[in-house]
Amino acid sequence: MERSDNRRISKHKLWITLGVIVVALLYFIRLPFYLTMPGHAITISPMVEVGADEDVKQGELMLTTISMSRNETNLVEYALGSFKDYWELYPAEELRMDGESDEEYNQRQLLLMENSKEKATYAAFTAAGQPVERILEDALISYIKPGAPAEKHLAIGDNVKAIEGEPVNDETDLSNAVTALGEGDRIRLTIERDGRERNVEVPITKGVLNDVEKPMIGVGLTMNYSVTSDPEVVIKSEEIGGPSAGLMFSLEIYSRLVDQDITRGRSIAGTGTIDFAGSVGAIGGIKQKVVAADNAGADVFFAPRSGDNFKDADATAKDIQTAMTIVPVDTLEDAIHYLEALEPVA
Template identity: 45%
Template sequence: MTIEKEGKKKNFFSQNKFIFLSLLIFAFIAFYPLPYYITSPGDARVLDPIIRVEGGDKDEGVFMLTTVSVGTANIPQYIWAKLSDYREVIPAEEIRAEDETDEEYNQRQLQMMEDSQHAATVVAFQQAGKKVDIQYHGVYVTGIMSGMPAEKKLKVGDKIIAVDRNPVMETKKLLDVLAPKKAGDPVDLTILRGEKKMNVSLNIEQFPKKYIQDEGPKAGLGITSPVADVSIETDPKVKIDTSQIGGPSAGLMFTLEILDQLTEDDLTHGKKIAGTGTMDLHKNVGPIGGIQQKIVAADEAGAEIFFAPVEGNNYKDAVKAQKDIGSKMKIVPVKTLDDALKYLEKL
């Protein structure tokens, strides 16, 4: 009896050891992070509940923004993405700046979304001939290049308000002031870090070769994607609630929705219209990432028309995806807001 009990006891521990090791291996496979991100089709969100213009006009059709879902990859997700259509594996360095934390990346995306909302509001109000007052309060540091001067002296979230004691409140002004400077030139920045005002002295340095492109500056401080701190006063008032959606790619659709609510005309003509593309203050529509995944999201939401930027092969990629999934959705190329408005007028 004793020998039999001892055998059962050893067998019990042996089985438990196997289960424990299996659980460890499963946990490692399931949760071990890889240096990649997985992007997949997000959703197409109707903008009418997201954007509210005081006393705005209501229409039968809708404008929709489109999103791409982004998440860090583990081993099962990596394999699944490789075997799936319209799921893409992207190296982490192409999503986040070098040494950028997830928190800093998310903050940068949210600031870019806010900047997109401001540009869309200004353009829409100007297009409608309505009053809009713009005030600039400085330029946020949203990204820093590794190994460059800004890395040692600045932090993500710092707000630059002056360069060499001269006020700099807009992104363009900051870039214009720094552009003529050469490697070795000193730069004195006045910044706000929270409520604290500070002076920071740096020297312009040559960019590492991996950052240098054929066109553009060859030296700088290492500040990436600066975003202006802007406040806008409009009449009527506008409220935009995008929750945790980040990035600048909804600029065109924001502009169309605000303009649609500002005017009596039904820009949608009763149709479901999706799209993507950045919007600048000159009404130019800029390229974005993940357009094929946005085509899938828009088609699944029943969109009839999709506005796609011409730049960056966005339009060509959108048409390719539309044909690939057998969608009847009309893909419309746009370079400017006027292109979109002219198309809508013909509906």
């Protein structure tokens, strides 16, 4: 009898051990995917200060977010992302640059947000017809592709001061110069590192970017601008990363500058990058952002027309049967003109 009891205890311990192993495998084995899901629609007004102004809107402007796992998915998360509506899995290589760590990716997203604020401020002041200035402060090397020619000549944090002897003025200057010289040539850069300037020559090779083969040296630049405006603009975005709130920040700043309720008493959500000229660019995760805006009760959702953004947003709106109006925009002016044509809510 004692031997039978011992066998039962041993089997029980074995099953417990196997259970612990299975749980460990489910939660601790990582797959090269990130899980995204609908996030939130966040009222922008408390985040933005334009001088000592007060918000005059009866309605609200909202930026939209997605929720994303900070690390690569485990098996449980992968399973959830495979069957839950509007939960999506993105291969790591589509989000992170080659060789980029999770922490480096998150830091890059925060830098993109900071750049987006400067562009949003400049675009809003320009649209409102008010004076604003911008100065390029730094053109920092923020990414170096492993194995690329730049790896032997440049370092993360190098400040590119000149390209082929010409000062850097725009974020496209480097790629344009590399393309003009072509594969097999060398490009001469003046960089600042540790407070000292030096000249380096970097060989140009051929690589693939967005499925297009083109000349490159294998670096990413982060352009830091300072925008001077009166009144001064302060945007407190906390830990929100990425450039996709640019359009909505611009609308919020614009509404303060013109001292009007451009929402006409409605809840206006949306997404899209913004550049200094006020052009609106495509973003990722637009399906989840439409769901987030609908969950928050938005009346209107601005979607970039470029890429498949508007098509995907419109299809999602029909799928979830929202009463929210999906509005395609190419520019900040498009969004402003749409809002100006709305009748105020009684």
